[in-house]
Amino acid sequence: MEQQAAEADRKGGPGHTVLVALALAVPITKVAYTVGGGDAVRDVLVGMEPQNWPDVLLGMVITDPLLGSVLAVVISRVVFALFAARGAVPLGGGFAGTARRAALTIVNPLAVAVIDACFFGPWWGLATGLVAFALRQGVVVEYRTGRRRSRRGHQRTHEHDRDEEPGGTPHRDAGYRPPSWLRRAAAVEQWVALSLTVLVLPCLAFVSALDGQAWTSIVECRVTNGTETGNDRLIELGRKGDGVVGWNLDSEEVSNGLGCTSDESRYVREPWWRG
Numbered sequence: 001m002e003q004q005a006a007e008a009d010r011k012g013g014p015g016h017t018v019l020v021a022l023a024l025a026v027p028i029t030k031v032a033y034t035v036g037g038g039d040a041v042r043d044v045l046v047g048m049e050p051q052n053w054p055d056v057l058l059g060m061v062i063t064d065p066l067l068g069s070v071l072a073v074v075i076s077r078v079v080f081a082l083f084a085a086r087g088a089v090p091l092g093g094g095f096a097g098t099a100r101r102a103a104l105t106i107v108n109p110l111a112v113a114v115i116d117a118c119f120f121g122p123w124w125g126l127a128t129g130l131v132a133f134a135l136r137q138g139v140v141v142e143y144r145t146g147r148r149r150s151r152r153g154h155q156r157t158h159e160h161d162r163d164e165e166p167g168g169t170p171h172r173d174a175g176y177r178p179p180s181w182l183r184r185a186a187a188v189e190q191w192v193a194l195s196l197t198v199l200v201l202p203c204l205a206f207v208s209a210l211d212g213q214a215w216t217s218i219v220e221c222r223v224t225n226g227t228e229t230g231n232d233r234l235i236e237l238g239r240k241g242d243g244v245v246g247w248n249l250d251s252e253e254v255s256n257g258l259g260c261t262s263d264e265s266r267y268v269r270e271p272w273w274r275g
Contacts, residue, residue, distance in 0.1 A: 002133035009084055015197045022205050028055035030209040031102050034235070034268050035218070035247055044247050047254040048237045058260050059215035063266075067119040069128045069202045072112040076132040080108065084139050105140055107233055109133040138189025141182060210272035221257025233263060 032041050045053065063070045107130035117125025132245040214235045221244055223232045234246030234257050249268060 013017055014194065015081075018194050018197050019075070019078065026060070026209050027053065027215075028203045028208065030056055030060060030215055032141060033272060034211050034214055035213070036252070040247070043254050044235075044237065045135065047245055047247065052238055054214045061206075062119050063213075063215075064204075064208045065124050066121060067201075067208050068157050069116055069124055070196060070201050070204055072116055072128050072130045073135065074193075074201055076108050076112050076241070077135045078197075080105075081135045081139050082114060096168050104136050105136045106133060109136060135189055137270065138186040138193070140185040142190075183246060212269040212271045213266045216266075218249075218263040218268070219246065219257065219260040220263055221246070221255075223248065223251075223255045223257050223261040225251065225255070232257070234266070236260075 029257070031044050035041065035044050044075070048055070049184045055215055061071060061119040091122075109129045113125040113129025115125075116128040219234050219235045219236055220231055222229060222236050223234075232248050232255065234244060234248055234255060236244050236246045240256065243256050243258045244260045245254065245256055
């Protein structure tokens, strides 16, 4: 069982699969529901141009604190588990080993905490950093106790099994005996990480995709259609010179707007669950 878990870590685990699936499906769902689907989706994507397509996912993440925070925690944990499975968790005691483990475990959660705080405020950043650190600490305990084995340790185990050898082992800290509460916490961490990855994150992503809000700014611009000029609301897709290229919510087509001003509301339609 532990060997299967470590093998899943080496391949990125379920988190890698979920992240790839969401990165592909959620932005298209967001565009389709927001602009009405059908030919409108194609027109919007053509108007955005391929290099701007990731802006849909980015816009969703940086405007939804809960989605952005959960995504940061999941990515932090997936990346750490991936490198831990390849032997990145330092084994052995002493100051050097402890310092290396602490640095490896803390640096990334600290980074995501700072990023989250910049977007959503200090409390979101603090919560995100603490959760990311806790989930990483569970991975460290799993590998240090030998419940999971890195690729390097697994290869050596094929040559000779030295789990009980007094001098230490190639794939675990022989002298490391975490307290029972920490072992239980590490087991809980596995279920929490799995739940966040395969249940919470997809639900939050699709809720955000179907909430009726635009993924970027809505602007009110002067739009010329033939011989007529009027003020229309546009979902900004890109900027061309002094104007904006956007999806025109009034005429339901891609338009060029000039003299644009920002609209405070990003709501385009009612959320899917109210429709």
